[in-house]
Structure formats: C-alpha cells, structure tokens
Amino acid sequence: MKMKQFAVIGLGRFGSSLAKELVSQGLEVLGIDRDEETVDEMADVLTHAIVADSTEEETLRSIGIRNFDCAIVAIGDDIQASIMTAILLKDLGVRMVVAKALTELHGKVLERLGVDRVIYPERDMGIRVAHQLVNPNLLDYIELSKEYTIVELSVPGKLNGVTLKELDPRAKYGCSVVAINKKSGVIIAPAATDVINERDVMVIIGTNKQIESFEDELVGS
Structure with missing residues (x-):
C-alpha cells in the first residue's frame, strides 16, 4: 500500500x-x-x-x-x-x-x-560525490549492500549506436543493464537488440568490483 x-x-x-x-x-x-x-x-x-x-x-x-x-x-x-x-x-x-x-x-x-x-545523509552524499568526481560518466550511485551497487551511467560517444549484445556487460563484467533512459522514454529490462546512444543513461546493477571494471571500460580508450 x-x-x-x-x-x-x-x-x-x-x-x-x-x-x-x-x-x-x-x-x-x-x-x-x-x-x-x-x-x-x-x-x-x-x-x-x-x-x-x-x-x-x-x-x-x-x-x-x-x-x-x-x-x-x-x-x-x-x-x-x-x-x-x-x-x-x-x-x-x-x-x-x-x-x-x-x-x-x-x-x-x-x-x-x-x-x-x-x-546517513552526509555520509551517503559524500560517497556519491566522491564516485562522481572519479568517474564523470557516473550520474548517481546507490549502495544496496556492502557488495552490491546500482548506478546510473551516461553513455559516452564511443559507445553510440552499440547494442547491448555487442556491449555484453553480463558476460564481460558480470553486471547487468536493467534499464535505459532515453529522450524518448525509459526502457525497462532492455533486450540484447536494444541500442544505446550517446547521452542515454544506463541503470546498472552488480557488485562493486563488477561495476568498477565496467566504468573503467567506459572511460578507457
């Protein structure tokens, strides 16, 4: 209720x-x-x-x-x-x-x-700001537990037009894209054929290590 x-x-x-x-x-x-x-x-x-x-x-x-x-x-x-x-x-x-x-x-x-x-408003805000400063693609950060995190990541230009199947975060990093926020609306539980574009926002869930590896890939060359 x-x-x-x-x-x-x-x-x-x-x-x-x-x-x-x-x-x-x-x-x-x-x-x-x-x-x-x-x-x-x-x-x-x-x-x-x-x-x-x-x-x-x-x-x-x-x-x-x-x-x-x-x-x-x-x-x-x-x-x-x-x-x-x-x-x-x-x-x-x-x-x-x-x-x-x-x-x-x-x-x-x-x-x-x-x-x-x-x-813990002050502590949690400090954690969010720290993560956002380290990774400019990170829009929001929520710690679900000591191990699991859910984050919002802005899609960089180098991934424009890539499908989730090509990105394959589940197989490569172990984390999952559970939603994509586009200008046209939000796609919940996106399919492998869904395409991400620059400045789309991906909502990703995984362990801290999995998401850290994925973030490194996003900002890397």
Missing part, C-alpha cells in the same frame, strides 16, 4: 528539504519542530506544521502520530532527542519509522531500537 501521510520531526536543512519534496509529490506532510520561528517558515509549505517536543509521549499521542504511515526523525544535532523520539514512535505503534543518524554509533543504537530504516 502506498504511503500517503508523513510526519517529519525536525525541520532543519535535511528535514525541511525532505518535507518539501514529499509535499511536491502530492503527499500529506506534518512538520514538527521545537522552534516556533522554524515552524512559522514552513507553515505555508506543508500540509500542517506544529511546535512540539517530540520527546514527550503525551504530545505525540495528542497529535495522533500512530495514524501516520511513516514518521521521519530528522532531528539535527541532538542525539538524545533523536533516540528518545525513535523509542516513543516505536512504542506508540507508528507503522514505519525512519531516522537520520549523525554518526555510525548513533545509527547502530537506532537499529537496535528497531527503527525500520536508518539514513
């Missing part, structure tokens, strides 16, 4: 950006923050925005937090408040709890508490 109602707790840079994006996708978003000025700034952007202390159980009960499909703990710099909020959200029966971690240790604590998804 698609999630429709979100509560974003902590409206700093990360929380406000996330909340705005959810609203732009047509979803209902309740923003919660201790700072009245911050809430006032977001009041006209979000579905609802309230001044509240998320570490107080009765406060969360009174706003009906358990009725939301997902609650996101985006508290910026107070690890204690983040952990206390996560505990209360789980105890109150929120269906899905997502929390921002400031450090690896903070993330481990959140995982132990049963948080459904722990995110």
Whole structure:
C-alpha cells in the first residue's frame, strides 16, 4: 500500500528539504519542530506544521502520530532527542519509522531500537560525490549492500549506436543493464537488440568490483 501521510520531526536543512519534496509529490506532510520561528517558515509549505517536543509521549499521542504511515526523525544535532523520539514512535505503534543518524554509533543504537530504516545523509552524499568526481560518466550511485551497487551511467560517444549484445556487460563484467533512459522514454529490462546512444543513461546493477571494471571500460580508450 502506498504511503500517503508523513510526519517529519525536525525541520532543519535535511528535514525541511525532505518535507518539501514529499509535499511536491502530492503527499500529506506534518512538520514538527521545537522552534516556533522554524515552524512559522514552513507553515505555508506543508500540509500542517506544529511546535512540539517530540520527546514527550503525551504530545505525540495528542497529535495522533500512530495514524501516520511513516514518521521521519530528522532531528539535527541532538542525539538524545533523536533516540528518545525513535523509542516513543516505536512504542506508540507508528507503522514505519525512519531516522537520520549523525554518526555510525548513533545509527547502530537506532537499529537496535528497531527503527525500520536508518539514513546517513552526509555520509551517503559524500560517497556519491566522491564516485562522481572519479568517474564523470557516473550520474548517481546507490549502495544496496556492502557488495552490491546500482548506478546510473551516461553513455559516452564511443559507445553510440552499440547494442547491448555487442556491449555484453553480463558476460564481460558480470553486471547487468536493467534499464535505459532515453529522450524518448525509459526502457525497462532492455533486450540484447536494444541500442544505446550517446547521452542515454544506463541503470546498472552488480557488485562493486563488477561495476568498477565496467566504468573503467567506459572511460578507457
């Protein structure tokens, strides 16, 4: 079932950006923050925005937090408040709890508490930028696990007009092209006869080593 109602707790840079994006996708978003000025700034952007202390159980009960499909703990710099909020959200029966971690240790604590998804915005963005700097063809990078990665790679001019059969990433490198994003639209699960053109975007999945070998081929001679 698609999630429709979100509560974003902590409206700093990360929380406000996330909340705005959810609203732009047509979803209902309740923003919660201790700072009245911050809430006032977001009041006209979000579905609802309230001044509240998320570490107080009765406060969360009174706003009906358990009725939301997902609650996101985006508290910026107070690890204690983040952990206390996560505990209360789980105890109150929120269906899905997502929390921002400031450090690896903070993330481990959140995982132990049963948080459904722990995110590391600063760390993950640093990893993405590093990969993009090393390989200019790399548009996006998502680590699925310690071994597997999914990336978006821009097709260089030297591969213009090549079919996937000729490229044969599966046999040569072990990774798979699962989609091709063209100007005319996206091809999901492309066939061996599909042709790639310069500036198309290939979505590729494989192990880190497999994709690294494939990237080297793309930027090599």
